[in-house]
Amino acid sequence: MSTNEDPRNKLDQLKRELSELQRRLNETNIAKEASFEKKQELRKQISDLRLQIKQSKDKRDFLTKEVKELKEKRKELNDIITKKISEIKEVNKDKQDYLKKHKERVNPEQVKKEIEKLEFRIETEGMPFSKEQQAMKQIHTLKKQLDETTETDKVMGSGRELSREIDDMKKKADELHNEIQEKAKQSQESHELMIDLIRKIDELKKEEKEVFKKFMEGKQEFTKINNDLKSKLSDTNELNADVHKGRKQSYDKRREQEQRTLAEKRIEVEEKMKRGDKLTNEDLLVLQGTDSDEEII
Secondary structure (H helix, E strand, C coil), X not given: CCCCCCHHHHHHHHHHHHHHHHHHHHHHHHHHHHHHHHHHHHHHHHHHHHHHHHHHHHHHHHHHHHHHHHHHHHHHHHHHHHHHXXXXXXXXXXXXXXXXXXXXXXXXXXXXXXHHHHHHHHHHCCCCHHHHHHHHHHHHHHXXXXXXXXXXXXXXXXXXXXXXXXXXXXXXXXXXXXXXHHHHHHHHHHHHHHHHHHHHHHHHHHHHHHHHHHHHHHHHHHHHHHHHHHHHXXXXXXXXXXXXXXXXXXXXXXXXXXHHHHHHHHHHHHHHHHHXXXXXXXXXXXXXXXXXXXXXX
């Protein structure tokens, strides 16, 4: 800028620059604050996700513990089932051995009827002693057969209770297995959710880092523009003072010149008055202006 440039033009230029800097400062501040608010929003989202991660982890750990306990119960039950199966195998072996020795089986109800029939004849019929002895032997034989039949039924039925116990235990083991599968599934779902939430947090942290970087850049830009604005404002104030001072000096100089001119005209008017010349309106105004100036002074 030329040193001979009118200070008033320079002052107008500075005012335009100040206006532009103020506009840029406002825009930068809005962008900076928007970045800060975005960063705070991301921080809250991260905090909420961390709470969800803790909840998912607690649920997963609880379910995992339950699965472990259920597996232990199932193992204990399976061990009992295995033991019971060994027992029923022994019982079945005893059955086979017993059946080999007692191939012929009789109807216990039929045997009971035969015994009752013979006992009734002995009691009611007056049979000879030899026949009564024969009938008694026959009853003895039939009772022996009945005892053997009862033993056979006992042997044949000895495994049924074990079989029912095993079936009940297997049913319980299946129920435990299904419960284990369901809780293991829920535990896995909680684990996968936790992993997904961790991934989201990593993404939000990256975004937060970028937003914070943008915020810091905006803050630096805001400071720079603000400093430029202060500097320009200082220059403007100085120049404004110089312009005001120049205007005052110009005014004083012009006023001084006017006073000199007025003084010269006054002398001329006074000379006319001494000569007795007629005074004009202008002459009268000169005298009035002089008197006025003297009053001011």
